[in-house]
Amino acid sequence: MKTLKIKIDGKEVTAKPDQTILELATENGIYIPTLCHSPALEPAAMCRLCMVELYEGRRKKFVTACNFPLRRDVEIKTDTPDIRQGRKLIIELLMARCADSPLLQGLAKEYGANVQRFSDLKDDCVMCGLCARVCEKVGGKTLTLSGRGVEIHVNTAFSEASEFCIGCGSCVQICPVNSIVMEDVAGERILKIHGREAARVKLVHCEMCNKHFGPVIDLTKVMSKFDKGAIPPSNANICPDCARIKLAKRIAGRYYDTI
Amino acid sequence: MAGIESKCTEPEIDYNVLNSIIVDRYNQNRENLIMMMQAIQKQYRYLPITALRYLSDKVQVPLIKIFEIATFYASFSLKPKGKNIINICTGTACHLKGTGKMVEHITSKVGIKSGETTPDMLLTMDNVNCVGACAVAPVIVFNEKYYPEADLSVINTLLDQAKSE
Ligand code: SF4
């Protein structure tokens, strides 16, 4: 396969065609800050923090590293004064939304951002869209960015509590500013967005220890995604801790009658 | 359960009508999703949640995606619209020609702001930013008909017309 000759931050490296700048940088130990990127998901280039300078001949342009596919031999600079300036502004704008985020505070320090430059918008979301993208891929297709322009926000369908959530918690895990909250209360898992209840999922009750654990799963639906011959899980009503104890007891039981 | 968009009472959904749109006209083909949504909007003058749920099921597109589309395009509405729709252009050219005053005039006369509908469901005011006819500003669109170089008297006539229907 043809390879590309890329110069990145002064280093001569080779890249595979269509590899993104971010992938190449990561491969070569060069750090580019990102907020809306996950290697597991299609890039959406929402946050613009990964902006780098691309030189082709005598032309220079700014591109987002996370979704820019390399197709020609070019030079890339990832940390110039212009780029730092741009990132600083983005961070200052985001700080107006999520001043409490440790991640943003760290970035603000790194780029010398004036965190009080813009007045507090009292929001809690940086609109990276990661939750919606991960929910579409691994979750129940519950979340989206609804509206557009200044009105865009993370939402469930019709702003109602959603019946599609499977309580997987991917959105909570992936959110860079911890804006999505999930609580297990009285046998139910409650998903909250902007403080509003966005979904409620029943939890399974462990047959052995009586505690609630993971969400109730629609097994028929899950099994239908496999080929014939897939074996349904045993111990589906036992929590992981008890399952381990049960297994340990069974192994031990081969040597002792009781334990 | 109730969200902001769902407070209104849903109209009776005639599934035969929905089927004639989704199945007969567009073959349940999800590539025609937006056209189906337009046809549904035309039928009910907005997109009723029940109809969208049915659509989602029929074309196997997640409800959340349909919701996303419905909130993305300004021409779709999740709130019932009035029988008549008036759009005042508030783009730069029309604004300079005084459409701001026209909007205020409508608000004071029938008590609705942009995006709102009169309680009798006869009139909705949806203001737009430039309808692409700046040369003949100020422009008003009433039930998809353009009224160039409009003034308050045109508006008054249109308001009367809306009321009489
Ligand atoms: S917990 Fe619910 S909303 Fe969050 S990613 Fe999973 S399915 Fe989607």
Ligand code: FES
């Ligand atoms: S990480 Fe590239 S735009 Fe957000």
Ligand code: FES
């Ligand atoms: S501003 Fe009204 S038509 Fe362009």
